[in-house]
Amino acid sequence: MSSFVVTDALRETLAVFDRQRPGTPLTTTEVATELDSGRRSTFEKLDRLADGGYVATKAVGARGRVWWLPVGSAALVDQLAEAAFLTLDPDGRVRYVSEPAVELLSLPAEPLLGSTVWECIPEFDAAELVPQIDEAMVDGTTTSAELRSARLGCWLQYRLAPTESGLGLSLRDVTERMVRERRLERYELIAEAVDDGIYLVDQTGHFTMVNDAYAAMTGYDRDELLGAHVSLVADEQTVETASEYDELLRAGDRETGRIEADLVRKDGGTVRAEATFAVLTDADGQVERVGVVRDVSDRLRRERTLKRQRRELAALDSLNTVARKVTNSVIEQSTRQDVERAVCEVLAGSESYSLAWVGDVDRASGTVTPHISAPTTAATESLVSDPLSTGPIRRATHTGTLQVTTSPASITPPDGWDAHTDTGAFRSAAVIPVVHEATLYGILCVYTEREAAFSAAERDVVDGLGEVVGQAIASIERKRALMSDEVVELEFRLSNLGSLLGIEMPADGRVEIGQTIPLGGDEFLVYATANDAGVEIVEAAESALDHWESVDLLEAGPDVHHLQVRLSEPPVSAKIAAFGGSIQQVVFADDMAQFVVHTDPGTGVRPVIEVIDETFNTTELIRRRQFTRSEATGPRSDDALQRLTDRQRSVLMAAHGGGYFDQPRRQSGAEIADTMDISTATFHEHLRAAMRKLTTSAFADV
Known part of the structure; x- marks a missing residue:
């Protein structure tokens, strides 16, 4: 036993028994709690003390064990450990002082002998020591405490214990331990103050310390983690990687290590965490790994969001470039077919899309007929299908809004594409209504191989393509109609007008609808003339039809009244003009x-007939004829009107319909400007510009 060395860590463990009556048994867990240490490391210390004969032990139950300090052995422990010690009589007088004690106290031995310990050693206070001596003599209580010696400039630990002949007072210089403990306390305060998780793991991979943040991160209580193996919160691969770093750190090949892995929570969930760790050596020479763990879930989410946003911005920039190319391409075309081919080629030739096609919609037969596609290997002759019963094409044609699907097969013809088209690579597709001024000209379908395509920003871009293409087609159709000398005249009759308006139709009522003027958006002005009974019909229409916002009487004549009607959605004349x-x-x-x-x-008469049928369900075509316009000398008035801007044309038509050119005027310029929601100055500016262009055209050859 004399060769056994009692380290500071073992002395701290023995001190736990000093606070108990000699012979009191303690479990490993009770000692670990007193030491604020892990159960496994505490067991190892107790086992070493038992091997040295300083404590006794025995097994309890199948796996339990208790430990105790034998009665009368407290002073012996100090002597065997070669500690500084004194023996005292029951009155506290010094009877013996060891050489290590003389050296520790820096006092000669002679003055100590025979004196009370509080008289000869300044560090002791009788008020504290006398009650402790009485308890030791009466109850056999062992007292252990630390005190600061300003004289010696160190911390002393003393232990007062009963012996067979009196009392034993052992002394130790515990300055290093106290400094270490206070430093550790500061570290622990810091560890608890930070948001990151902090842990200590011994050489066997068991937790010896965790802070509250680490416990909260894993969902376990601190007591559940202390003494547990790291595999409780890490998978096999993570444990293996950490062990490899541990070996490098212990060998001095690295100063720190860092890994990113999933922490397994108590509830079975996982937390993505980053651990940075190093190795520390404790007072017993035991090497432990200290780790700082940070929850990086939010950081990874931010990084993923940033990457996605970068991808979306790059894609959006590319899409805006495509949109500009589409716009520039379609305005250069002279036929509808050229417009449709240009938009398909630009879209399919971009990095964003792989296939595009344009098709006609026939609501009567419930079919869509693709007739232009790109690449051209996707032959259109096999693309007739019946998609209007269900799916995104039906929704797009009925709502007039963009539809996106992640099942491109839902807008694939029954016979499929040809062998050159790799449809398996398509991830999503969009159905874009080709619309202008509430008129549906067809649909534009685009397919992409990109993941997560058609974000909100991308939808705004591609949705605008439908309006661009629709406006280009409408302009071409309107110009072709104006320039053509051949005319198809269709005459329709709508029966049961009174039932539609919910009134008893006057027998002699008559209303003639004149010019229709677009004001922008879905606002229109319509000018009409009516007899007395006809005014009743117009007023009834205003009450029966929600989109008839107001009816104003511009002039009341003896036989004919001039009326102005304001509409909040396109009238049938505007829809027909789109074709x-x-x-x-x-x-x-x-x-x-x-x-x-x-x-x-x-252009064909089918679109016109469809517009009439959709607007009035009791309409019949009663006459159709085709004729040639009579040749006129000089430029056609239609040619001159084409030179006007949309606003100039609207102002001129409003002035004409509102009777501005009549004598006397039915409406002044200010009144017409107010009706069109523009200033009087703006009205006159556009009117003068229109009149200047018309007169220039009229007198061009004079």
């Missing part, structure tokens, strides 16, 4: 309405 047609005459009389429509033979 290059024009309404020549609309008359309400005899419980009927008759329409005379002129259109270009090249």
Whole structure:
């Protein structure tokens, strides 16, 4: 036993028993709690003390064990450990002082002998020591405490314990331990103050210390983690990687290590964490790994969000470039087919999309017929299908809004594409209504191989393509109709007008609809003339039809009244004009309405008929004829009107319809400007510009 060395760590463990009555058994867990240490490391210290004969032990139950300090052995422990010690009589007088004690106290031995310990050693206070001596003599209580010696400039630990002949007072210089403990306390305060998790792991991979942040991160209580193996919160691969770093750190090949892995929580969930660790050596020479763990879930989410945003910005920049190319391409085309081909080629030739096609919509038959596609290997002759019953094409044609699908097969023809088209690579597709001024010209479908395509920003871009293409087609159709000498005239009759308006139609009522003027958006002005009974029909229409916002009487004549109607959605004349047609005459009389429509033979009459049928479900086509316009000398008035801007044309038509050029005027310039929601100055500016262009055209050859 004399060769056994009692380290500071073992003395701290023995001190736990000093605070108990000699012979009191303690479990390993109780000693670990007193030491604020892990159960495994505490067991190892107790086992070493038992091997040295300083404590006794025995097994309890299948796996338990208790430890105790034998009665009368406290002073012996100090002597065997070669500690500084004194023996005292029951009154506290010094009977013996060891040489190590003389050296430690820096006092000669002779003055100490025979004196009370509080008289000869300044560090002791009788008020504290006398009660402790009484307890030791009466109850056999061992007292252990630390005190600061300003004289010696160190910390002393003393232990007062009963012996067979009196009392034993052992002394130790515990300055290093106290400094270390206070430093550790500061470290622990810091560890608890930070948000990061901090842990200590011994050489066997068991936790010896964790802070509250680490416990919260894992979902376990601190007591559940202390003494547990790291595999409780880490998978096999992570444990193996950490062990490899541990070997490098212990060998001095690295100063720190860092890994990123999932922490396994108590509830079975995981937390993505980054651990930075190093190795520390404790007072017993035991090497432990200290780790600082940070939850990086938010950081990774931010990084993923940033990467996604960068991808989206790059894609959006590319899409804006594509949109500009589409716009520039379509305005250069002279036919509808050229417009549709240009947009398909630009889209399919971009990095964003792989396939594009344009198709006609036939609501009567419930079919869509693709007729232009790019790349051209996707032959369109096999692309006739019936997609209007369900799916995104139906939703797009019925709502007039962009539809996106992650199942491109839902807008693939029944017979599929040809062998050159790799449809398996498509991830999503969009159906874009080709619309202008509420008129549907067809659909544009685009397919992409990109993941997570058609974000909100991308949808805004591609949705605008439908309006760009629709406006280009409408302009071409309108120009072709105006320039053509061949005209198809269609005459329609609407029966049961009174039932539609919910009134008893006056027998002699008559209304003639004149010019329709777009004001922008879905606002329109319509000018009409009516007899007395016809005014009742117009007023009834205002009450029955929600989009008839107001009816104003511009002039009341003896036989004919001039009216102005404000609408909040496109009238049938505006819808027909989108296909290059024009309404020549609309008359309400005899419980009927008759329409005379002129259109270009090249446009076809089907779109016009569809517009009429969709607007009025009791309409019948009563006459159709084709004729040639009479040749006129000089430039056509239609040619001159084409030179006007949309605003100039609207102002000129409003002035004409509102009777501005009549004598006397039915409406002043200020009144017409107010109706059009523009200033009087703006009205006169546009009117003068329109008149200047018309007169220049009229007198061009004079």
